[in-house]
Amino acid sequence: MEEIKEEEREQAKEKDLPSFDDIDLSLLHPRERARLERSFEAQHMSHDQKERLSRITEVRFDEAMREYTGFGVGGAVEALVTVKHVKGLKAVMEFAHDSGVSYLFLGKGRNLLVRDGGMLGMVIRFGGEFCRCEMMRTSDEQAKVSVHAGVELKEFARFAEAFHLSGYERFVNLPGTVAGALQSGHSLRHLSLEHKVEEITVLNAQQKEITLQGKSLRFEGGKLKLPRTTPILRVLLKIAIQKSDEHHEERKLYPEGDVFSIAPFADPEKVEARQLIADAGLQGVRVGSARVSTLHPDFILNEGDATARDLLVLVGLVKDRVKQSSGVALEQKMIVVGNDKQR
CATH class of the missing domain: 3.30.465.10 (Uridine Diphospho-n-acetylenolpyruvylglucosamine Reductase; domain 3)
Structure with missing residues (x-):
């Protein structure tokens, strides 16, 4: 399956404007096929659309998403929109539906990964009265x-x-x-x-x-x-309502230091993902600058200059090793969007 995907990616790189005729979609996993279909349908926003969007909301064009995600990587989004009240959100969504521009909503980006090639459309985040x-x-x-x-x-x-x-x-x-x-x-x-x-x-x-x-x-x-x-x-x-004035000591629940990190896996019903990963001996395993945390094995750390591809390869390796050692298929909770190559 991976060989098929790599072959198709190489074919796409050889042409500036590939078509569906170049790819046998029946060979792809349904999710991979859906993502590929959406990438062919996506189009850049026109100058007029950008002008209209700028008039109705606060927006940054071609904004690097590494500043807005937990792992600290990711290419540029075509438009990063900040809405500060319901009226503004309605205006942005009306624009999206009228113009056919795709969009997704951003909280703190803890479980979001934008591929290295960036993404078309809008990422919408909340500010102003939405922070009450x-x-x-x-x-x-x-x-x-x-x-x-x-x-x-x-x-x-x-x-x-x-x-x-x-x-x-x-x-x-x-x-x-x-x-x-x-x-x-x-x-x-x-x-x-x-x-x-x-x-x-x-x-x-x-x-x-x-x-x-x-x-x-x-x-x-x-x-x-x-x-x-x-x-x-x-x-x-x-x-x-709490009845006592008992003070609860704050515990550090996240990985070492202030490094960028992400927990890509959901916990299975009867055991925690961190235990499965530890049992598979994966602490400290790395791909590029992405490394499985030694203290919190369910987290992957960015040691400075990791790429989205580093993370995705490491996630795949962890899933394979855990499956081999325990028979458990880890579910990926990380949301992955965008394109592999520069748009």
Whole structure:
């Protein structure tokens, strides 16, 4: 399978404008085929489209994504958009639908990898009024908190501490946003947000605000099931109020120093990914400047000048070795977008 993929990549490099006639798509894995089809359909934004986008929102064109992702690598995105209120988000989504420009939403980019060749379309991130936590209702034992799309986990932890809301002290050491944690399942197992959610407000494809409650919320393995192009606007959480003034010591939960890192794998049901990787003897294994952490084996570190390709090759190696040693197929939670070669 890998030989087929490499052969097709070499064929593509030989031509400036390859067509589907040059590639037998039936030989590719369905996901690889879908990604290839999308890459052929994608087109650069026109000058007029860029001008229009600049008038309706804050935008940076051809922005290197290494500054916005946890692993610190990645080519340039065609347009990095920052929205600061719902009206602005609606305008950007209307633009995307009218112009056919693709887009995805960015929290803190903890589980996002942009390939070295960059990507077309827009990456949309949240600022301004999207970075608010609000106490909506409280009793002696329970509070309801509205958490908006751009609120980071560490900011939420400090808000919870200030209002004596229990159970989120360790979030202060976690990167990412609350909304991103819900959609990726990325939170400590015993502190899953799934059971705290009362309702979630999203923006649908028609730019209408929709509030989902109860059975309308679908979780699988702690992960909220929503289309990637459907943004969460805010989350209403129901949280117990802490009765004591006990101070919880902060623990370092992430890899050594301030190096860029990523945890690409989801934990299987009965064992943690870090244990499987350690048992396979993979601590310290490297490809280029990407290295499996010796202290936190479920993390891969960027030692300075790693590339997206280094990471992807190392992820593939880890998955293969773990499968050989334990029989467990690690699920990749890392989202990979973009192109392998320069656009």
